[in-house]
Amino acid sequence: MISIIMPAHNAEAHIQTAIDSVLAQSLRDFELLVLDDCSTDQTLKRIQAYSDPRIRLYVLANNLGAAETRNYGIRQAKGRYIAFLDSDDCWKPEKLALQLAFMREHKVALSYTAYDVMSPDGKHITGHVNVPESVTYRYLLRNTIIGCLTVMIDTKQTGLVQMPAFKGAEDTATWLSILKTGHIAKGLTVPLAVYRKGNVSLSSNKFQMAQHIWQVYRKSQHMSVFIALTHFPFYLWNGLVKHLRTGGSVKLMK
Secondary structure (H helix, E strand, C coil): CEEEEEEECCCCCCHHHHHHHHHCCCCCCEEEEEEECCCCCCHHHHHHCCCCCCEEEEECCCCCCHHHHHHHHHHHCCCCEEEECCCCCEECCCHHHHHHHHHHHHCCCEEEEEEEEECCCCCCEEEEECCCCEECHHHHHHCCCCCHHHCEEEHHHHCCCCCCCCCCCHHHHHHHHHHHCCCCEEEEEEEEEEEECCCCCHHHHHHHHHHHHHHHHHHHCCCCHHHHHHHHHHHHHHHHHHHHHCCCCCCCCC
């Protein structure tokens, strides 16, 4: 069985689209763990409108943030395979079926897929993220190409997976920790998920993410400043290229 982890915080605008995309999966053997992280809007009401027994709702007493909320969900999961979907993104109907078959065929611990990028209102596809057929530890250090919404993990191979508690890029830190043990991630090059692009500027969003990745290098992967600097320029370049390919733009300062 596949356990799907969906954290939600003030997600009333899009969570029904996310849940509906899970319920529309051609593969039916899954559980969806929706974790309300102290929402103050109508998120909880939107979730409670569903009666499908595969949906398991958890209402958290304290605001934990994305990483700890996912960790709580993972600890409650009953499935061998773990997948992730944020409350503002969605999947294509064949995502779980194709990815599970792929993982079983290739016997991989971690898999991912290509994905489309949609506008904040969800009305337009603004870009597409292509992915390589495989990703090693070294590759991921320099190119954070694996989208959390596309990942599936075989916990029989990895054991219990828990994301680091620091804020930002905790998903990339998790994939790195898995690959560092010797696993090679494998990818489906067909887009099976759709990521909702936020209304944030390149300057603010990319600067924050760069700070988070530096934190991953230093605190999660325990790199020296020198070693981190051998990877960081490649990350910056690949991040800019991905931004432009998914409908972003660069505003040059005068």
